[in-house]
Amino acid sequence: MKRYEALADDLARSIGTGVFRPGERLPSVRQTCAARRLSPSTVFQAYYLLEARGLIESRARSGYYVATQAPRMPPEPELPSWPDGDSRExxxxxxxxxxxxxxxxxxxxxxxxxxxSPLLYPLDKLGRAVASAAHDLDPWSTVDDLTPGLGELRRQISQRYLMDGIDVPAEEIVITNGALEALNLSIAAVTKPGDSVLVESPCFYAVLQSIERNGLRALEVPTHPRDGVDLDALERAIVRHAPRACWLMPTFQNPLGATMPEPAKRALVTLLAAHGIALVEDDVYAELHFGPKRPPPAKAFDREGLVMHCSSFSKCLAPGYRIGWVAAGRFRETIARNKLTTTLNTNVPAQRAISRYLQRGGYDRHxxxxxxxxxxxxxxxxxxxxxxxxxxxxxxxxxxxxxxxxxxxxxxxxxxxxxxxxxxxxxxxxxxxxxxxxxxxxxxxxxxxxxxxxxxxxxxxxxxxxxxxxxxxx
Amino acid sequence: MKRYEALADDLARSIGTGVFRPGERLPSVRQTCAARRLSPSTVFQAYYLLEARGLIESRARSGYYVATQAPRMPPEPELPSWPDGDSRExxxxxxxxxxxxxxxxxxxxxxxxxxxSPLLYPLDKLGRAVASAAHDLDPWSTVDDLTPGLGELRRQISQRYLMDGIDVPAEEIVITNGALEALNLSIAAVTKPGDSVLVESPCFYAVLQSIERNGLRALEVPTHPRDGVDLDALERAIVRHAPRACWLMPTFQNPLGATMPEPAKRALVTLLAAHGIALVEDDVYAELHFGPKRPPPAKAFDREGLVMHCSSFSKCLAPGYRIGWVAAGRFRETIARNKLTTTLNTNVPAQRAISRYLQRGGYDRHxxxxxxxxxxxxxxxxxxxxxxxxxxxxxxxxxxxxxxxxxxxxxxxxxxxxxxxxxxxxxxxxxxxxxxxxxxxxxxxxxxxxxxxxxxxxxxxxxxxxxxxxxxxx
Known part of the structure; x- marks a missing residue:
């Protein structure tokens, strides 16, 4: 993205969130140059772009103003009224x-x-990390680094949890072929055919496909487009259907984009623990937060080891590398064994490459x-x-x-x-x-x-x- | 391996297979030098080594002779007498x-x-192929090259089948995370919990683990230590138990090392087709033949698309890369879908690296x-x-x-x-x-x-x- 585009997007965001109101005067070009250390031509280009997008208008000899007919931002949807559902095939x-x-x-x-877009990722730098990892690959590591996966990579993932204040020891982590394998291993570890599983409605279609393939039954729980799954409805479904497991995306949910507020996540974990229900937590978008901090996962409130926290590098760093993991709580042994008997292991050079990339720094900047x-x-x-x-x-x-x-x-x-x-x-x-x-x-x-x-x-x-x-x- | 060791092993093999009989005179050092274009010191070292191993003995002023007390090669085991078994959990x-x-x-x-031993593989050359594949990775390939997998690699695998006289179009091939995923996808495509599956006895433990995990029942069929599964017993088991599928390693079976003779493979495929039973064929060791030619897989005789032929590069080229495949016959669509919903895809840089290695030649020499x-x-x-x-x-x-x-x-x-x-x-x-x-x-x-x-x-x-x-x- 060019500088003027970045500036225009910044200003558009400020307008969208009400920092600048319709009809309000924008800072002058000179002020903006000084404040942002940009050249006048960059600032002008940004303003022209915003004008073309209908967000601002120029008034002769007076400067730029937020358009009074600023582009209409559509309202957010609401929680549809929704009867409690049955579990269904x-x-x-x-x-x-x-x-x-x-x-x-x-x-x-x-x-x-x-x-x-795959163009958003540092595939060049990753390529160099792959080359260097493949170059000094210890041949024995192809035999030793079986599931649960490369120790160094598991340690680095554990460290990143810790930086976010979450205590997940490396021993709890199993490396997988992307998050999807982690999710599938997790749900398989706690269910058998015929069992019911609580899911969001709407939910990621891969969840439904997995439930279908495993002969499970889906219990769809109404989910608020901004705040995530409705806990009252969830509790009623638990009492009524005694499900075996719950499979949710509490942060940046696919497809809604909803994120459960922190107290709701805490209440969710407490509720499930009270009923002894395991939670499969899909958290693949956590690193893509627009706010200053990563929203804590439900896993952060897990005291019983009942939460299987699944994520990957596919959406935040390395698409196509298929390196994911699960922090598997008390199900670690079952999951590691099932991984050993279904896909045995995860690509060793790719694990080493990502580990090396993380070591060299630059991940947070990216x-x-x-x-x-x-x-x-x-x-x-x-x-x-x-x-x-x-x-x-x-x-x-x-x-x-x-x-x-x-x-x-x-x-x-x-x-x-x-x-x-x-x-x-x-x-x-x-x-x-x-x-x-x-x-x-x-x-x-x-x-x-x-x-x-x-x-x-x-x-x-x-x-x-x-x-x-x-x-x-x- | 050093030259003299290679020569010693060659000669040992000739002795083991009876080319040289106990008491027979070996070619003189000078003859061997000429025939093999080796230096006298290399030949002497080989003969010393064989002498140390008790395989040959020197007689003063006469040369080297095969030891009359040549090391006893133990006899082969026989097919144990074995009652027809029940299917069992x-x-x-x-x-x-x-x-x-x-x-x-x-x-x-x-x-x-x-x-x-991982030291037997060209990991250096593969590393260079990985480096070059990662270097010019098209970012869009991380999104496009989903299951069934990289087109170029599937084409190369199809070509290798063809070189062995087996017609498997690239469209029939699904790339997987090693052969183990291919095998698991294959058995899942044709069974549901409670079904019986015919297996060799003894068989590779991963087969039993997969059957256990999927809630299937194993029907163990007596298997000859040299000639593989007993077809009479197999037929009786089919008639008696109406199994859904058959999971075998007809070539270099793990753990026996048995290989079914070609006519037996043909008869196997005919028998199964007559009963509409699918065959999951594990053929991961096919490229490791000591004879001049790869023994044909059962897949070579498949007319009905009932054989799912599973293999990988893990044992013959690239341990730790986890690149396998299945030539899936009529189950191709089911298998590709199940792969998409369980692990989505296979590491893209690794697929490209192996494809590039194959392209550059050197595989057959290796x-x-x-x-x-x-x-x-x-x-x-x-x-x-x-x-x-x-x-x-x-x-x-x-x-x-x-x-x-x-x-x-x-x-x-x-x-x-x-x-x-x-x-x-x-x-x-x-x-x-x-x-x-x-x-x-x-x-x-x-x-x-x-x-x-x-x-x-x-x-x-x-x-x-x-x-x-x-x-x-x-």
Missing amino acids: VDVSDLVFEVLQSAMHREVVPLGSAFP LRRLRATLAAQQERYLEAVGRFFPEGTRVTRASGGYFAWIELPEGADTLALQRQAVRMGISIAPGPIFSASRGFERCLRLNYGHPFDERAEDAMRTLGALASDQAVRG | VDVSDLVFEVLQSAMHREVVPLGSAFP LRRLRATLAAQQERYLEAVGRFFPEGTRVTRASGGYFAWIELPEGADTLALQRQAVRMGISIAPGPIFSASRGFERCLRLNYGHPFDERAEDAMRTLGALASDQAVRG
Whole structure:
């Protein structure tokens, strides 16, 4: 990102969050130059960009003002009213694969993708770490460094937990082929076919696929678009259905972007512990916080070893390397054994490469840059929702990650929208793939992990027009 | 290996297979120099070594002769008489983990290990391939090259099949985290809990662990130590128990080293097809043949797409890289989906590295060297069995791979032997870990994939002495 773009995004964020109000005068170009140590031409470019985006307007001989008709930021969705559900068998895989497959081409604008742009990652530096790790690979490490995984890497992960004030000894950690293997090993460690599992509604489709494959039953718990799973409903479901396990994303939830407030996370862990229910915690986006600190995981409040905290480097550092882990609590032995008998081990050179990269420093600098980029992109995509989508559209504004959840007005059908969009070279992730009961037909998940360039803007405009058509007809 | 050692091993092999008979005169040093283009000192060193090993003896002014008391090569075991068994639940994991864990230290002599020496592999060259693959990694490939895996690598694997006369299109291949994931995905694709699966007896313990974890039942079929699974018994088991699937290693079977003759493989595929039973074929040692040609897999005779042929690069090229595959026949779609929802993908830089290594050539040269080394080591380890183990010991002589199956005389108890051996710094793999019914208490699997150095010789001597003690007491 160029300097003027970064400045424009900063200012846009300040406008979006109300630091500058509609009609208010912006600092002069000279003031901004001084405050930010930028050249006048950079500041002018930023202001021109904001003007072009309709966020500010210039008044002759007076300077720049926040537009009084500032781009409408759509409101956030609310917790839908929702009856307590039954546990149900899951049959969602066919639909998910159909949707995913339709979007697997580079030319398609990846608004429905599960991945952020791979260009956001230090693949060059990682490549050098791989080269150096492969160069002095101790041959015996290919035999010794079996599951639970490379000791040095587990120690480094443990240290990062500690920096966030969470006590997870390296011995508790099992390295896996990405977070997905960690999650699957975790749920398998505490369930057998026929058991019920509490999940968020909506939830990440891979959760539903895993439940389907393992012959489990899903208990969908209403989940607030900003604050995460509803604890009252969760407790009622526990009392009524005696589930074996709970599988949640308490931070930057996929697809909502919701984050449970810290007291709610604490209450969740206490509630589950009281009923002896294990928690599979998916926390893969934790490092992508836009605020100053990583929200603590539920694992931080775990006293009983009942929380299996799963994460990876795939979303924050090393896509394609497939290095994840689980801090497995009391299930560590079971999980390590199941890993040994299903995939045996995790790629040794990749483990060493990531360990070496972490050792050399630069990870936190990379993360700061990544977070700022995603936050700026969020701003611009949400602005585009406001500009292009029909009246009555709502959208979540997550405090981290790269997903927004869009709720279209009455009459919308995002499965139909998905089929139309694909024909126009745009992928979206329609609401029904995030639910065992095929709900959320008016919703879709938006990926803002790709640059908001002209192509993206065009795609958002097209999508908004298609959604408006549905709203008119509906 | 030094030249004189290679020559000595060659000659030892010729003696072992009867090319030179006891009492027969060896070619003179001068003849051997000329024939092999070696220096006299190299040939002398080889002859001294063979003399020290008791294989040949010098006669003054006449030359070298094969020892008349040539080291006794123990006979091969026979198919044990064995009643047809019931299908049974499996509960072997605890024992397997106990045994494996006791041997996981570098100082332990790895006679019970499942891995050959990592020093046998071109890890340096692979490291350079990794470095170059990581250096020009297309960032988008981390998103695009999802399961079924890197197209170029699948094409190269398909070409290698074709070179062996087997038609497996690249589209049928799914890349996996090692062969173990391929095997687990394959068995899961064709069974549900409670189903029965035909397995060899003895069989690789990971098969039993997978069956146990998936809630399946094992139907153990008697298996000949040289010719593999008994087809008559297999057919009776099919008729009696209507199993869902069959999981076998028809080539260089682990732990026996057995290889089914080609007609038997053909008959196996026909028999299974007639009953609509899927075959999970584990063929990870195929490239380690000592004869001139790779024995064809059962997959070569598959007309119905019922054979899932699983293999990897872990045992023949790249230990620790965890790159395997399955040629999945008609189950390709199911397997690819299950892979997508369990581990999503396989390490992208490692796939590219192996693809690049294959492209550059040198793989076949490496394989020829590896096969020769393993064949020579087999000779020396089996000789040591003859020298050190008690009368009545039998041992298989596989035509490839790196496992021998030792049957000790009456009275032996290899679980007890394992505990004694570990205390003396030697690991062995006792027979009962290869059986759901805990049979084979007189047997053990010997790994000859490590150099027969002084440490190995001492270990074999110690093990032989411990076994002799048991035989005397028994």
